[in-house]
Amino acid sequence: MTTPEGSGTPTSPTLTPAGEGSPELLALLAEIAAKVPPACERFAEAKDLAQLEEFRIEVLGKKGVLTEMNARMGALTPTEKPIAGKLLNNHKAQVIHALNARKDALEAAALANSLQAESVDVTLPGVRPRSGHLHPITQTTLEIVKIFQGMGFRVESGPEIETEWFNFEALNVPADHPARDMQDTFYTERNCVLRTHTSPTQLRSMMRIAPPLAVITTGRVFRCDSDATHSPMFHQMEGLYIDRKVSMAHLKGVLNEFIRAYYGPNIKTRFRPSFFPFTEPSAELDIQSDVVRGGWMEVLGCGMVHPTVLRNAGLDPAEWSGFAFGLGIDRLAMIKYGINDIRLLTENDMRFLRQF
Ligand code: 2U9
Numbered sequence: 183m184t185t186p187e188g189s190g191t192p193t194s195p196t197l198t199p200a201g202e203g204s205p206e207l208l209a210l211l212a213e214i215a216a217k218v219p220p221a222c223e224r225f226a227e228a229k230d231l232a233q234l235e236e237f238r239i240e241v242l243g244k245k246g247v248l249t250e251m252n253a254r255m256g257a258l259t260p261t262e263k264p265i266a267g268k269l270l271n272n273h274k275a276q277v278i279h280a281l282n283a284r285k286d287a288l289e290a291a292a293l294a295n296s297l298q299a300e301s302v303d304v305t306l307p308g309v310r311p312r313s314g315h316l317h318p319i320t321q322t323t324l325e326i327v328k329i330f331q332g333m334g335f336r337v338e339s340g341p342e343i344e345t346e347w348f349n350f351e352a353l354n355v356p357a358d359h360p361a362r363d364m365q366d367t368f369y370t371e372r373n374c375v376l377r378t379h380t381s382p383t384q385l386r387s388m389m390r391i392a393p394p395l396a397v398i399t400t401g402r403v404f405r406c407d408s409d410a411t412h413s414p415m416f417h418q419m420e421g422l423y424i425d426r427k428v429s430m431a432h433l434k435g436v437l438n439e440f441i442r443a444y445y446g447p448n449i450k451t452r453f454r455p456s457f458f459p460f461t462e463p464s465a466e467l468d469i470q471s472d473v474v475r476g477g478w479m480e481v482l483g484c485g486m487v488h489p490t491v492l493r494n495a496g497l498d499p500a501e502w503s504g505f506a507f508g509l510g511i512d513r514l515a516m517i518k519y520g521i522n523d524i525r526l527l528t529e530n531d532m533r534f535l536r537q538f
Contacts, residue, residue: 462487
């Protein structure tokens with residue numbers, strides 16, 4: 183504990199002759215000598231700022247020892263008052279100095295403690311944030327789109343709510359076709375449906391863009407069907423090529439190119455006759471796959487655009503011809519990643535999605 187500059191260690195003023203003075207003065211002087219030094223020592227013992235404040239109130243507060251002694255000066259004679267007052271002030275300065283010294287020390291210790299507790303070891307290895315990635319359906323879509331873009335196809339998109347005409351009629355799907363059954367199609371208001379395939383978008387492109395034309399479209403489609411391999415919402419990708427004198431040979435060339443780019447150069451393909459209302463002739467493309475041991479696996483449907491569909495789009499089938507194809511992206515992703523339940527793709531379970 184240091185003594186404030188100029189205050190010095192307080193000493194009792196000498197009364198002449200020694201020991202003279204009123205009993206009140208003598209009692210006060212004795213009390214000052216007895217109580218002030220222990221008060222200063224007490225401050226030094228305060229273990230924290232809260233306790234120091236308690237001690238401060240005990241000494242300097244309204245009912246504190248020093249305040250009380252100050253009040254007792256009223257009982258002294260006019261000559262004694264300055265003597266006792268000076269002594270009391272000197273002691274008070276010493277008390278305040280002791281208090282401040284302890285306060286500074288406690289504050290410095292608290293700061294040092296918090297600096298120690300909050301210190302960061304910048305040499306420790308960082309916590310790497312887990313980065314997200316694209317959904318497996320998006321990854322598959324982008325991969326397919328890239329291959330067709332490489333062959334010169336442009337990407338088109340269209341509405342998910344369609345008129346019955348664009349979704350069915352214009353595509354040569356007659357009113358009594360099973361695909362239009364209430365069980366298969368989600369109907370909305372005013373003869374509109376949630377599109378059951380992306381073909382209406384192809385048709386819109388065909389009506390908007392003058393041939394020759396090479397487009398692909400990807401997107402969500404909706405059918406009232408739900409089990410491990412069917413979802414009420416799934417994803418399709420379709421392609422359409424319109425030009426003069428387009429033949430099945432062009433169709434086979436483009437689709438074989440796609441299959442080799444997607445599954446690898448040595449994959450075997452075969453075209454099997456099939457039926458779709460919007461294409462004639464129609465076919466399904468199979469690949470030879472390990473998934474079905476030694477067997478063939480269906481990958482997509484395709485065919486030459488039906489003359490009625492060309493006519494509905496305003497093109498003369500005598501001048502223009504074309505091929506079209508369609509595939510289910512979910513099915514392709516499921517085969518690629520070995521997913522056995524289509525519902526996993528839309529449940530957004532991070533434990534599942536993190537695997538891709
Ligand atoms: C226009 C003309 C013709 C699109 C085609 C298929 C064959 C086909 C299925 C594959 C699996 C749908 O997701 S799936 O269930 N699609 O087999 N789609 S030809 O034909 C068109 C499209 C538009 C104007």
